[in-house]
Amino acid sequence: MTDALWVLEQALQAAKSIEDELRRSSALSSVAKAMAEAGKWEQALQVAGSIEDAYWRSEALRSVAEAMAEAGMREQALWEQALKVARSIKDAVKRSLALSSVAKAMAEAGKWEQALWEQALQVAKSIEDALDRSWALRSVAEAMAEAGVREQALWEQALQAAKSIEIAWVRSSALSSVAEAMAKAGMLEQALQVAKSIEEAGFRSPALKCAAIAMAKAGKWEQALQVAKSIEDASWRSEALVSIALAMLEKEREGAVDLGDGN
16 A cells, blocks of 8 residues: 555545544545545445545536546546446436536547436436536536537437426526537537527527627538527627637637638
């Protein structure tokens, strides 16, 4: 055992001795993260799984999964262990976030698992509280975008989950989050259609801004400008136009701007 690992073992014993549950959970989360950075994946996952508080268990698992992805971990047994920890979280919101974190990390490590995204979305959709459901959907959708998910069926599940929210403004917030994530994932036309369908202008405007910026980054200048100009809220419209202008300046330096292209 190296000096660093010996110290980590001492840290683990100290963390376990903390009487207050939240403080103990926070300390164990830090130990799990450090063990992952040391490449002790199995021990890191064991520590993460022992954490009582749902938030800190989810946070520890996210950190370990990210470290495994960065290391290019492809050992199925370890990913199964990570999934077991995620599924053991009783709080549905935290369980959904943990599953999406593991799914994202597995995708980054080259182990694509569509079923995991479906499970994360199903857990999010099952959450009774409207605000919690919207927050969970936002987190799963953002993870999907960061992982480069482009499967239409998965995004359709996310949309259906958002549309099922009964409270209008919360539904609009959830749809805005999904639309923004779709735009970041490069699903431009679909993101635009979702953004346009949002009932509340306060949530429709930022979704349209994200769609416009994504279109500009894809070189669809004319369409990006049309979408930006259609934004009702002047503040969001200004932000969108500034972002498009900056993207155009960058491309102009490369000699690549043509307002007629990309459509």
